[in-house]
Amino acid sequence: MAEQSNAPAKTSRKQQAEQTKQKLLTVAMELIREQGFDNVKIEDICRAAGVSTGAFYHHLKSKAGIVVESYSQCDAYFNETVYPSLANDCTVNAVLQYIAFQMQYATDFGVDIILQIYKAQLTEGTDFFLSPERGLPLGLTRILAHLQQQGVIRSEKPAEEICREILVISRGVLYNWCQCKGNYDLKAFALELVSNYLKSYTI
Template structure:
């Protein structure tokens, strides 16, 4: 393993600090209301430092999703692998909703808005950590004959992701006044049941 230089460590810390400040600002203001200058002022960094780490303001949202992907691929996937295959899929998607709940509706609303308005090539990528983790769980369920083999795995994965995103969206537009986790468990279970053997 190559040891990082102090300069590399400092750069990583600066990027993480800028991201943390941006997340904090997004808890109280919309994505449109926050400027790069606002982020830099609160983070006590120069605008040049911001652009060294992020291409633009949308880069903040992309980076938030990278963090989510790492969390799901490295931690959540591992935490559900001992579960029965169908239950593992359900828990994975319920955890996606729990993550949104923990992040708060204002931040989630801002992330959804930024996705819609600033292009979504990155967000729809199947190579991201969260979808890749779900793909592994679905393939395992198919391999263990828990889900029918005549349905393409990619279709199941896409529809499960749409289901989870839709539940999170509904929670946002309901101003957090619905039991998102109950919806996620029940609706995911009902969906998968239609494909079980």
């Protein structure tokens, strides 16, 4: 008698685990936006999500894990939505629009969560945040490489290096925005600085 496959059960368990993780993340982000990161306890998140604390630690490890995981979803958004929407643009505007999406994403997160992202970058996930293979930097690198192939920007410096320098600018703007408690137009300031930077590479 042939053995019955347990693949469907495994798939169902995997889907249930992903749903639990997403529910925890969604509830956690809502509570953090409402109350502030430092004021929200893991027990509060679990109670609101109807999930055990054991499940929380299994999926997110710690409160800082909420921030790291939320940025992982940010990468998926840039990889699956933002980059495809700009991939065929053969102008420098593609780079500026990409940064505009980054700043809008940060604005939607809010100052408090961006502050926690910076803390997590230093204490929880340095290798992850600096990886050029993440969705956000990878999409920007591809756009820059495409513009170099089209002769729109100069090619003496690799696209990966130009991307790294642009993201240093954008991270600096985000850091300053947090210092100023979000009291200026983040997107406009970032686009001004990146636009000025790109002038040195435009043919």
